[in-house]
Amino acid sequence: MNVLEVRNLRFQYPRSKKPALNGVNLSVRRGEMVGIIGPSGSGKSTLVLTFNGVIPHSIRGDFSGEVLVRNPSTGEELRTLETPVSKLSTVVGLVLQNPESQLFNMTVEDEVAFALENLGLPREEIEERVSWALRVVGLEGKREEFPPNLSGGEKQRLGIASVLGMKTTIIVMDETTSQVDPGGKKEVENVILRLRKEGVTVIIVEHDYRFLFRNADRIVVLKDGRVFLEGTPREVARRVGELLGLGIKLPHSLILSHRLGLPPLLSPEEFQPRVTHQR
Numbered sequence: 001m002n003v004l005e006v007r008n009l010r011f012q013y014p015r016s017k018k019p020a021l022n023g024v025n026l027s028v029r030r031g032e033m034v035g036i037i038g039p040s041g042s043g044k045s046t047l048v049l050t051f052n053g054v055i056p057h058s059i060r061g062d063f064s065g066e067v068l069v070r071n072p073s074t075g076e077e078l079r080t081l082e083t084p085v086s087k088l089s090t091v092v093g094l095v096l097q098n099p100e101s102q103l104f105n106m107t108v109e110d111e112v113a114f115a116l117e118n119l120g121l122p123r124e125e126i127e128e129r130v131s132w133a134l135r136v137v138g139l140e141g142k143r144e145e146f147p148p149n150l151s152g153g154e155k156q157r158l159g160i161a162s163v164l165g166m167k168t169t170i171i172v173m174d175e176t177t178s179q180v181d182p183g184g185k186k187e188v189e190n191v192i193l194r195l196r197k198e199g200v201t202v203i204i205v206e207h208d209y210r211f212l213f214r215n216a217d218r219i220v221v222l223k224d225g226r227v228f229l230e231g232t233p234r235e236v237a238r239r240v241g242e243l244l245g246l247g248i249k250l251p252h253s254l255i256l257s258h259r260l261g262l263p264p265l266l267s268p269e270e271f272q273p274r275v276t277h278q279r
C-alpha cells in the first residue's frame with residue numbers, strides 16, 4: 001500500500017525565477033525507508049515540505065500537481081492541497097535539522113507529551129506513547145532532564161521521539177544529523193534503524209550517503225526539481241558516473257569500485273564472497 005503519492009508536482013517560490021520542483025513523481029510504500037539525495041538546490045527540502053502541507057499552506061507559491069498521503073489504519077486518503085496542516089501533521093511528522101528550534105518544554109517527557117496533549121488524547125494514552133517513544137530513541141532514563149542540557153545527538157533523538165509520539169504514518173527527516181558530532185550521528189542512525197523495525201515509514205534527506213546506501217530500501221536522486229533516477233541502493237550505485245557528474249559526494253568505496261570497474265562496493269560488510277553452487 002502506498003502511503004505517499006506525488007504526482008506531477010510543481011512548485012515555484014514567490015519572486016523566484018525558476019520552479020524549485022518541476023514535475024516530481026514519487027510513490028512511497030508503507031514501511032519503506034527512502035533516502036532522498038541530490039545536489040544543493042535540487043529541491044529536496046522543498047519536496048519534503050509538501051508532504052505535510054507546509055507547502056503550499058504556510059509557505060505559499062505557485063503550486064500544481066498533487067500530493068496524497070494515506071493513513072493505512074483508516075484507509076483515508078488526504079490531498080494535501082485540501083487538508084489543513086493540523087490534520088496532515090498527524091499523518092506526516094517532520095524532524096528538522098536544528099533540534100533547538102523544536103524544543104521548548106521544561107522536561108524531556110513534557111516535550112514528547114506536549115503535542116499529544118494538544119491532540120486531546122486521554123492521559124493514559126499519552127503516558128503510554130511517551131514511554132514508548134522515549135524507549136525507541138533510548139532516552140527513557142532522561143525523562144526528567146531539562147532538554148537544553150542534552151547532548152546534540154540526544155536533542156535530535158528527542159526531536160524524533162516528539163514526532164514518533166504522534167504515531168504518524170510517515171516520519172520525514174531533513175538533514176537531521178548534519179549538526180551533531182559523529183557519536184550523536186551514530187545514535188540517531190541507530191534510532192532510524194529501530195524505527196524501521198517498528199514498521200515506521202521513514203523518508204530521509206541526507207548529505208552523508210554512506211548510511212543511506214547501506215540501509216535504505218530505495219534511493220531517489222533529485223536534480224533541478226525532478227527525479228533524476230531512483231532505485232535500490234545497488235541500482236543507484238551502478239550509476240556512479242552520472243551521480244559524480246551531478247556533483248554528489250559519494251562514499252569512497254563506491255567511487256573506488258567504479259574506477260576499478262568492479263560491481264558497486266557499498267561497504268566492507270557487503271563485500272563478502274558469495275557461495276555459488278557449481279554444477
Ligand SMILES: Nc1ncnc2c1ncn2[C@@H]1O[C@H](COP(=O)(O)OP(=O)(O)OP(=O)(O)O)[C@@H](O)[C@H]1O
Pocket residue numbers: 013014016019020038039040041042043044045046047
Ligand atoms: N524560501 C525560499 N524562497 C525562494 N526560493 C527558495 C526558498 N527556499 C528554497 N528556494 C530555492 O528553491 C530551490 C530548491 O531549494 P531546496 O532548499 O529545496 O534545495 P535542497 O535540495 O534542499 O538544497 P540543500 O541541499 O542545500 O538543502 C533552490 O533554487 C532554492 O534557492
Ligand SMILES: [Mg+2]
Pocket residue numbers: 044045046
Ligand atoms: Mg535542503
